[in-house]
Each structure stands twice: as structure tokens, then as C-alpha cells.
Amino acid sequence: MGGAASVEEWGQLIGAGYQAKDVDAVVDLYEDDAILANSVAGYSAVGRAAIAARVKENFAVDVEFSEGLEVKGTFVFGDCAISHVTFRRRRTLLDGTVEESDGRTTMVLHRGADGNWRCVVDHA
Secondary structure: OOOOOOOHHHHHHHHHHHHOOOHHHHHHHHHEEEEEEEEEEEEEEHHHHHHHHHHHHHHHHHHEEEEEEEEEEEEEOOOEEHHHHHHHHEEEEOOEEEEEEEEEEEEEEEEOOOOOOEEEEEOO
């Protein structure tokens, strides 16, 4: 199981995974029982298999995807971290529709026994 060597690397890897549309790379950054939730889109996915399915669905409708992220604050407390991020997302759907949106997300990361950081809660 993967993860990231630091909280900062986690952010870099999740961005790279989304840009490459690499489901495995994205899911590898979550703990086995993690929660991926999006209040605006109306879904919650619990566990790596459900997160993989949701990420695959998102990738299936995008032809082009770009996201500008700005980390507003990250607070590390021992083996836990909370990060607040704002983003501007632009995606082109298969039918040619272009969607743009602004949002924010809060993530709770955990450093496992192997020293790698993985997401426990990702709530947009």
C-alpha cells in the first residue's frame, strides 16, 4: 500500500493522479476505510473500493480536467493532519460541455505505522 512520505507530497501526488486519470494512484493515497464526500455533488464513498468506483465515474465523463489548488492551511498534530484547500476546477465533458466551479475541501490525513501519509476523510 502506498501513501506519501509527507503531507506536502500527498498533495502533489493526488494532483498528479487526477491529472493523469490514474485511479490506482489516487486510491493508493487513501486508507482502507477512508471517506470521500462531496456535498454539492451529493455523494459519499466509504472504503477504497467505493472511492475507486467514484473516481472512475468522475474520470469517465471528463475529456479534459484542470484544477488550481491553493492550500489555505495545514495543521499537523503528531500522526494526524488537517488541511484546508480551495480550488478552481475546469473540466470538459464528453459531450463538449465545459463546467467551471470553485470549491473548498477539508482533508484529514493520517501517518501510518509505515511512516506514509494517507487520507482518512476528504470532504469537498
